[in-house]
Amino acid sequence: MARNLPIGIIQQQNTADTTDNRNRLAAKMRKLASQGARLIVNQELHDSLYFCQTENVDLCDLAVAIPSETTEFYSALARELGVVIVTSLFERRAPGLYHNTAVVFEADGSIAGKYRKMHIPDDPAYYEKFYFTPGDLGFEPIDTSVGRLGVLVCWDQWYPEAARLMALRGAEVLIYPTAIGFESSDTTDEQSRQREAWITVQRGHAVANGLPVVSVNRVGLEPDPSGATNGITFWGSSFVAGPQGEFLFQAPADREVEAVVNVDMERSENVRRWWPFLRDRRIDSYKGLTSRFLD
Numbered sequence: 001m002a003r004n005l006p007i008g009i010i011q012q013q014n015t016a017d018t019t020d021n022r023n024r025l026a027a028k029m030r031k032l033a034s035q036g037a038r039l040i041v042n043q044e045l046h047d048s049l050y051f052c053q054t055e056n057v058d059l060c061d062l063a064v065a066i067p068s069e070t071t072e073f074y075s076a077l078a079r080e081l082g083v084v085i086v087t088s089l090f091e092r093r094a095p096g097l098y099h100n101t102a103v104v105f106e107a108d109g110s111i112a113g114k115y116r117k118m119h120i121p122d123d124p125a126y127y128e129k130f131y132f133t134p135g136d137l138g139f140e141p142i143d144t145s146v147g148r149l150g151v152l153v154c155w156d157q158w159y160p161e162a163a164r165l166m167a168l169r170g171a172e173v174l175i176y177p178t179a180i181g182f183e184s185s186d187t188t189d190e191q192s193r194q195r196e197a198w199i200t201v202q203r204g205h206a207v208a209n210g211l212p213v214v215s216v217n218r219v220g221l222e223p224d225p226s227g228a229t230n231g232i233t234f235w236g237s238s239f240v241a242g243p244q245g246e247f248l249f250q251a252p253a254d255r256e257v258e259a260v261v262n263v264d265m266e267r268s269e270n271v272r273r274w275w276p277f278l279r280d281r282r283i284d285s286y287k288g289l290t291s292r293f294l295d
Helices: 018-034 057-062 069-081 154-158 160-168 188-209 267-274
Strands: 004-011 039-041 084-094 097-105 111-116 142-144 147-151 173-177 181-183 213-216 219-222 232-235 239-241 247-250 257-264
Touching: 004 018, 004 213, 018 039, 018 069, 018 257, 069 084, 069 097, 084 111, 084 147, 084 173, 097 147, 111 142, 147 160, 154 173, 154 188, 160 173, 160 188, 173 188, 181 188, 188 213, 188 232, 188 239, 247 257
Parallel strands: 004 039, 039 084, 147 173, 173 213
Antiparallel strands: 004 257, 084 097, 097 111, 142 147, 181 232, 213 239, 219 232, 239 247
16 A cells, blocks of 8 residues: 555535535545545435435435446546545345445446445434345455555444454555534534544544544535424534544534545554554453343
8 A cells, every 4th residue: 555645535515406416526526636636535325415314215215226327427437537436325225125335436437345334323313224224244344446445334433343343354444424413402512522522432443443534424404304303413524533543634513625635554554563452452351242231
């Protein structure tokens, strides 16, 4: 792997017009590629609004097959720009069977691999269990021309087990396409605690595994179609952290951003020598981790 990897990230506010969302992303990816990005990471479910605020079977029509015209759009873009692109799609696997799936396109336009979201939330305004079947591909990194990518999705970012398994399988960077924000009834203090916890836990994955972390969130208010809540204000704050959790870039909470962040991919080797957490793991004593709870 090259010592320096320029990573492009796109923090975007979406509309109900999927074609418009996709075309704006394409324009931003062209800009990032012209600025030297070799890997571009998009936010979770970037082609549409975050439709999981309600349970509505008609919204399953948003799902796309892999491959499909949608994947061909991103395939052609990766080929045109000569960059690796991480996308996040609502996958239609079969009638009534859907996944929240990250698809990684190689710089030649081929599909390098995909990851199906493993941890599926079910909370007010985040009714993802209604739409998504838990992933069945495991925590397997995706090999690309820019390195071995540990791609996970949103709710996965709260689980140290997912990050660790990606690291143990040789991931060289952890990547989290994300859609997370505030519900208006939360106090300002609570909103701040939630956002800071989200940042902190992912920086912890960087530290514990000695790997860079790339987390890309959406931004802006998306109303609740049912009117049951005041919608979600996505908190943006996309960031890139180095293998000691240090910020290499952090986006604002309230506006769209696209940026190229240079990541020293050789730094992980030195950090892991200084802090040999993998060496000192007591793998003989961790059997309880496969239990739901230890009574």
